[in-house]
Amino acid sequence: MALRPRDVVVVGASAGGVEALRSMVAGLPQDLAAAVLVVLHLPPSGTSALASILARAGPLPVTNAQDGGRLTRGHVHVARPGHHLLVVDDQIALSRGPTENGHRPAINALFRSAAVAHGAAVTGVLLSGVLDDGVAGLRAIAAQGGTVVVQEPTDALYSAMPQHALAVLTPDHVLPATGIGEVLGKITESTVENELSASELLRWENTIAGGKQPYREVEHVGAPSEFSCPDCDGVLADIDGGRWYRCRVGHAWSADALLAAQGSALDRALWTALRTLEERTALSTRMAEQAYERGSLTIAARYREQANETIEAATVIRRQLGLGGAK
Known part of the structure; x- marks a missing residue:
């Protein structure tokens, strides 16, 4: 079997990731024999200054990824907002495929596509972030024989992503962000036997990210x-x-991300319920006052009772939201 260089590096980061990426990029050798692709979870609209930030941080050229562009050794390609960054053969693809864990670009989508396209020649790097984003993608890279690098959790501003990776994988390297660039330089100087053998499920998920499934x-x-x-x-x-x-x-969700999203949905539902109860209290109180002014004491008492019931219900929800009792 022919040997090939480990010439594809994929990097994922979320919260606290800009600092980690700057430290990593600063340590990359100027003659790095690999293309580097970076996903940082970004808002879906607007522009990103990440490419210019990283270009100032290290010796390599850094640009926003271009759909159809070729993977270039010694070059850092950065994901664009609102698009998955994918590897297809030796080219870059930008996709509007379904979100994963609520994100587009998604770390898992990049990692998975690189594993399918380049197998054991891929090195996956997971940096600072929350929840378990990127872990499924690292598992795909490891299953293909690729190299796994994880930021030392105590070095990350947000340690959850590295910690989740360590819980389910045995990375090849665990180290501070400042040391990752140098290690990547050494990894990419080596070669590997590379037989592409991605599972049907992995290929199927990769096709979904490309928006064609x-x-x-x-x-x-x-x-x-x-x-x-x-x-x-x-x-x-x-x-x-x-x-x-x-x-x-x-749409794809890890168990941890799904649990967090359910919590956010519950929080929104509670705030909606609180607003509705507050409005119902105000309306019942107003109608009670109007009935009292008309001398309709029985009707006024009924509206007042309704107002008291909604105040009690609102008090329960306010406590659930951590707001204490009624205003």
């Missing part, structure tokens, strides 16, 4: 769960033993 096939991959998709309210299918879910239209 007939999503109706999700029920053939996993059993319907009892959970709904936070993005579209569709039924989620369990496609990885309770660790990874997808809905019919392709």
Whole structure:
């Protein structure tokens, strides 16, 4: 089997990731024999200054990724807001495929695509962030024989992503962000036997991220769960033993991210309920006062009772929201 260089590096970061990326890029050698692709979770609209920030931080040229552009050794390609950054053969693809864990660009989508396209020649790097974003993608890289690098959790501003990676994987390297660039230089000087053998499931998920998959096939991959998709309210299918879910239209969620999204939905529902109860209290009180002014004491008492009931209900919700009792 022919040897090939480890010439593709994919990097994922979320909260606290700019600082970690700057430290990593600063340590990259000027003659790095690999293309570097970076996903930082970004708001879906607007522009990103990440490329210019990283260009000032280290010796390599850094640009925003271009759809159809070629992977260039010694070059850092940065994901654009609102688009998955994917690797297709030796080219870059930008996709508007379904969000993963509520994100586009998504770390898992980049890592998975690189694992499918370049197998063991890929090095995956996971930096600071919350929840478990990127862990599923690192698992895909490891399954293909690629190299896994994780930021030391105590070095990360947000340690959850590195900690989750360490809980399910045995990385090849765990080190502070300042040391990752030098290690990547050494990794990319080596070669590896590389036989592409991605699983059918991995290829299927990669196709979804590219926005080309007939999503109706999700029920053939996993059993319907009892959970709904936070993005579209569709039924989620369990496609990885309770660790990874997808809905019919392709949105993907890890168990941790799904739990967090459910918490956000509950919080929004509680605030909506509180607003409705506050408005109902105000209206009942006003109608009670108007009835009293007309001399309709029985009707006034009924409206006052309704106002008291809604005040009690609002008090319960305010406490649930951590707001204490009634105003």
